[in-house]
Amino acid sequence: xxxxxxxxxxxxxxxxxxxxxxxxxxxxxxxxxxxxxxxxxxxxxxxxxxxxxxxxxxxxxxxxxxxxxxxxxxxxxxxxxxxxxxxxxxxxxxxxxxxxxxxxxxxxxxxxxxxxxxxxxxxxxxxxxxxxxxxxxxxxxxxxxxxxxxxxxxxxxxxxxxxxxxxxxxxxxxxxxxxxxxxxxxxxxxxxxxxxxxxxxxxxxxxxxxxxxxxxxxxxxxxxxxxxxxxxxxxxxxxxxxxxxxxxxxxxxxxxxxxxxxxxxxxxxxxxxxxxxxxxxxxxxxxxxxxxxxxxxxxxxxxxxxxxxxxxxxxxxxxxxxxxxxxxxxxxxxxxxxxxxxxxxxxxxxxxxxxxxxxxxxxxxxxxxxxxxxxxxxxxxxxxxxxxxxxxxxxxxxxxxxxxxxxxxxxxxxxxxxxxxxxxxxxxxxxxxxxxxxxxxxxxxxxxxxxxxxxxxxxxxxxxxxxxxxxxxxxxxxxxxxxxxxxxxxxxxxxxxxxxxxxxxxxxxxxxxxxxxxxxxxxxxxxxxxxxxxxxxxxxxxxxxxxxxxxxxxxxxxxxxxxxxxxxxxxxxxxxxxxxxxxxxxxxxxxxxxxxxxxxxxxxxxxxxxxxxxxxxxxxxxxxxxxxxxxxx
Amino acid sequence: xxxxxxxxxxxxxxxxxxxxxxxxxxxxxxxxxxxxxxxxxxxxxxxxxxxxxxxxxxxxxxxxxxxxxxxxxxxxxxxxxxxxxxxxxxxxxxxxxxxxxxxxxxxxxxxxxxxxxxxxxxxxxxxxxxxxxxxxxxxxxxxxxxxxxxxxxxxxxxxxxxxxx
Amino acid sequence: xxxxxxxxxxxxxxxxxxxxxxxxxxxxxxxxxxxxxxxxxxxxxxxxxxxxxxxxxxxxxxxxxxxxxxxxxxxxxxxxxxxxxxxxxxxxxxxxxxxx
Numbered sequence: 001x002x003x004x005x006x007x008x009x010x011x012x013x014x015x016x017x018x019x020x021x022x023x024x025x026x027x028x029x030x031x032x033x034x035x036x037x038x039x040x041x042x043x044x045x046x047x048x049x050x051x052x053x054x055x056x057x058x059x060x061x062x063x064x065x066x067x068x069x070x071x072x073x074x075x076x077x078x079x080x081x082x083x084x085x086x087x088x089x090x091x092x093x094x095x096x097x098x099x100x101x102x103x104x105x106x107x108x109x110x111x112x113x114x115x116x117x118x119x120x121x122x123x124x125x126x127x128x129x130x131x132x133x134x135x136x137x138x139x140x141x142x143x144x145x146x147x148x149x150x151x152x153x154x155x156x157x158x159x160x161x162x163x164x165x166x167x168x169x170x171x172x173x174x175x176x177x178x179x180x181x182x183x184x185x186x187x188x189x190x191x192x193x194x195x196x197x198x199x200x201x202x203x204x205x206x207x208x209x210x211x212x213x214x215x216x217x218x219x220x221x222x223x224x225x226x227x228x229x230x231x232x233x234x235x236x237x238x239x240x241x242x243x244x245x246x247x248x249x250x251x252x253x254x255x256x257x258x259x260x261x262x263x264x265x266x267x268x269x270x271x272x273x274x275x276x277x278x279x280x281x282x283x284x285x286x287x288x289x290x291x292x293x294x295x296x297x298x299x300x301x302x303x304x305x306x307x308x309x310x311x312x313x314x315x316x317x318x319x320x321x322x323x324x325x326x327x328x329x330x331x332x333x334x335x336x337x338x339x340x341x342x343x344x345x346x347x348x349x350x351x352x353x354x355x356x357x358x359x360x361x362x363x364x365x366x367x368x369x370x371x372x373x374x375x376x377x378x379x380x381x382x383x384x385x386x387x388x389x390x391x392x393x394x395x396x397x398x399x400x401x402x403x404x405x406x407x408x409x410x411x412x413x414x415x416x417x418x419x420x421x422x423x424x425x426x427x428x429x430x431x432x433x434x435x436x437x438x439x440x441x442x443x444x445x446x447x448x449x450x451x452x453x454x455x456x457x458x459x460x461x462x463x464x465x466x467x468x469x470x471x472x473x474x475x476x477x478x479x480x481x482x483x484x485x486x487x488x489x490x491x492x493x494x495x496x497x498x499x500x501x502x503x504x505x506x507x508x509x510x511x512x513x514x515x516x517x518x519x520x521x522x523x524x525x526x527x528x529x530x531x532x533x534x535x536x537x538x539x540x541x542x543x544x545x546x547x548x549x550x551x552x553x554x555x556x557x558x559x560x561x562x563x564x565x566x567x568x569x570x571x572x573x574x575x576x577x578x579x580x581x582x583x584x585x586x587x588x589x590x591x592x593x594x595x596x597x598x599x600x601x602x603x604x605x606x607x608x609x610x611x612x613x614x615x616x617x618x619x620x621x622x623x624x625x626x627x628x629x630x631x632x633x
Numbered sequence: 634x635x636x637x638x639x640x641x642x643x644x645x646x647x648x649x650x651x652x653x654x655x656x657x658x659x660x661x662x663x664x665x666x667x668x669x670x671x672x673x674x675x676x677x678x679x680x681x682x683x684x685x686x687x688x689x690x691x692x693x694x695x696x697x698x699x700x701x702x703x704x705x706x707x708x709x710x711x712x713x714x715x716x717x718x719x720x721x722x723x724x725x726x727x728x729x730x731x732x733x734x735x736x737x738x739x740x741x742x743x744x745x746x747x748x749x750x751x752x753x754x755x756x757x758x759x760x761x762x763x764x765x766x767x768x769x770x771x772x773x774x775x776x777x778x779x780x781x782x783x784x785x786x787x788x789x790x791x792x793x794x795x796x797x798x
Numbered sequence: 799x800x801x802x803x804x805x806x807x808x809x810x811x812x813x814x815x816x817x818x819x820x821x822x823x824x825x826x827x828x829x830x831x832x833x834x835x836x837x838x839x840x841x842x843x844x845x846x847x848x849x850x851x852x853x854x855x856x857x858x859x860x861x862x863x864x865x866x867x868x869x870x871x872x873x874x875x876x877x878x879x880x881x882x883x884x885x886x887x888x889x890x891x892x893x894x895x896x897x898x
Contacts (some may be wrong), residue, residue: 613890692868696868737873
């Protein structure tokens with residue numbers, strides 16, 4: 001059943017090609033069907049491959065299929081080869097499944113847009129690149145996918161390129177990503193030099209065989225993680241993600257919530273042996289993840305733009321995933337990635353539905369009491385919010401709890417504490433969003449109110465499906481308190497992610513930690529309720545008492561301004577200096593000079609062509625004399 | 634006897650060519666050249682090539698130079714052409730020519746004695762030449778005939794006066 | 799018995815004289831005649847070397863050279879006539895159309 005897994009990336013790839021070349025002449029309806037069906041076909045094959053994979057015994061994993069011999073240089077090969085194992089299957093399922101639902105949603109959301117075909121071409125291209133990324137069997141091909149999703153991110157963020165802010169946001173995303181990628185490439189080089197092959201199997205064997213020293217492992221791991229901070233928007237390279245909300249909402253859902261930004265987590269999990277070998281790197285990952293989680297959560301508290309809140313929430317949640325990986329619980333990190341894909345994309349799509357209903361309004365100060373008007377959007381959004389807050393029986397609870405428990409079990413109390421504080425803030429800002437949008441008095445624009453309508457089924461059906469999964473997806477990874485065998489997710493990943501030195505807690509401790517997580521989540525929700533429903537003036541009073549803190553948070557700690565002053569302006573000034581002195585003077589001078597010299601030489605030589613036969617004969621004679629002389633001497 | 638003949642003919646040849654160079658009148662130049670070609674024909678004869686000698690005299694001295702004289706008559710210049718005004722090109726050419734002469738003579742210094750003598754056994758009889766022409770050199774022979782026709786037609790077409798259109 | 803080398807040196811001298819004639823003269827017809835001198839010098843060289851190598855092939859070549867030179871003279875003179883009709887002059891300096 002697993003023979004066809006290599007088709008998973010190629011079907012969207014073929015669809016992209018058709019849309020790119022022929023899209024101009026294809027009718028809109030056909031484009032929608034082809035784009036969505038190609039992703040659906042990939043999803044079906046992914047499910048079939050997954051079922052087939054369950055039957056394969058661990059020694060035969062991973063299944064690798066080489067499609068095309070790409071780089072062959074001496075002993076070093078890097079081929080277009082795809083790999084099927086637990087990790088890549090999970091990612092493929094998430095990408096194609098959630099991707100399919102978002103494609104369907106986009107049919108409704110982008111129905112009236114001019115660039116409809118262009119949008120679906122880019123979306124399919126993104127799916128193709130992302131699938132290449134997660135199914136690559138060597139790091140060079142993975143990097144190709146890595147760059148590909150970065151490109152699609154740029155194209156889709158700047159989709160409405162006539163708007164200056166959108167074009168700038170696209171540029172910012174790509175450039176910041178690139179900085180991370182520079183470190184990533186260095187990491188790849190170090191791997192290739194020392195291990196002579198980019199294949200993951202070979203790398204893992206080398207690590208297992210002791211060919212890598214701890215120092216080298218740390219260096220490589222840190223470089224790779226630096227690349228991940230760019231792609232997955234962690235400190236210090238997260239600044240592009242809030243601005244990326246300029247793109248269409250389905251794009252934010254797919255790329256900046258469910259899939260692309262989680263590529264970093266996937267990469268760290270793929271290299272789990274490397275990170276485990278180097279304790280320092282793992283600790284760095286955990287600390288950066290935890291700090292980012294809290295840091296982003298604080299910024300989400302004050303934003304008024306519904307999508308910005310969700311953006312900061314994404315940054316924060318990815319911080320949790322890295323936190324999980326950093327403390328050694330790679331499976332937990334991947335589990336959170338998987339559940340997060342469902343509820344975060346649900347939240348984004350529902351937010352899009354709200355914006356669609358209000359004709360594009362995204363400022364929460366102009367919303368309120370919408371639950372009467374949006375009978376499908378409101379409950380699904382609520383489910384997403386409950387899931388992310390970590391309330392039990394919903395998926396977010398299981399994954400977040402897994403991470404926090406592992407952190408505590410490994411003795412990382414500081415990280416655990418940061419995680420708990422983050423959980424409070426998460427619950428608080430999510431429900432702040434819910435209450436401001438759907439409850440309370442109506443602060444709507446009169447014009448928006450007249451067009452208020454629920455979204456069409458093509459948009460609401462994906463919402464319902466995602467809501468369903470946001471509830472049930474978590475049950476594959478039950479915590480240890482329900483039995484050692486209950487963590488189906490973790491056990492599925494075992495061939496890829498070797499369970500590390502598992503510290504065990506007593507059952508009592510486990511229950512205690514669960515209770516603390518739940519309490520913390522409910523606490524956050526209650527505070528939000530107090531602030532925004534019971535006494536709506538409370539936020540304003542708090543702000544007026546601590547104006548400096550509020551300003552700091554509202555202006556995102558002025559990080560963008562700092563980066564601008566320190567890095568961007570100096571780069572611009574440096575480039576201008578180089579342009580004036582080198583580009584204009586040296587390069588243009590050389591080219592103009594060459595042209596002038598050629599013209600001058602031509603003028604000189606034209607004297608030879610007098611038009612007189614005699615002169616030509618003279619030159620001929622001269623030539624013969626010289627030639628004969630040369631032959632004689 | 635042979636040497637005497639050779640010196641005579643060589644002298645006539647060189648003398649005529651020099652005369653041609655020094656004279657300013659084109660008709661005189663042509664006549665000098667006829668004399669030179671005749672002497673050359675004689676020299677060919679001395680070199681055991683009687684057929685070629687005859688061909689040279691008939692065609693070169695007899696046909697080609699006559700052609701020249703016809704054209705000179707048609708052009709009908711009243712006065713001669715004054716010699717070169719710019720003297721320096723003259724000297725350069727002369728100088729280069731002398732250098733070429735020296736080089737060429739230098740080139741053959743090694744073979745002064747190797748070339749053997751003229752007069753004697755093998756003669757270039759028409760039979761022998763004819764045999765070669767029609768076996769080894771058949772293609773060039775036929776193609777040359779086409780070439781002559783082409784030159785003939787070309788020359789006539791070129792010089793034909795166009796009717797006023 | 800005349801040493802063949804004498805003929806050969808004669809041909810060389812004739813050739814160089816032809817070159818000098820070509821460079822000195824200003825009218826087209828005489829320049830053309832100088833070209834004919836050069837061709838004949840080459841013919842003389844061929845014949846003398848044919849004698850030295852004791853083969854008749856050199857003479858066959860001379861045969862062809864004479865033939866072709868005749869054809870060339872015909873066409874060349876026709877062109878000179880045409881040029882004279884256009885420019886009313888046969889001085890080489892007046893033919894400057896290919897300048898530059």
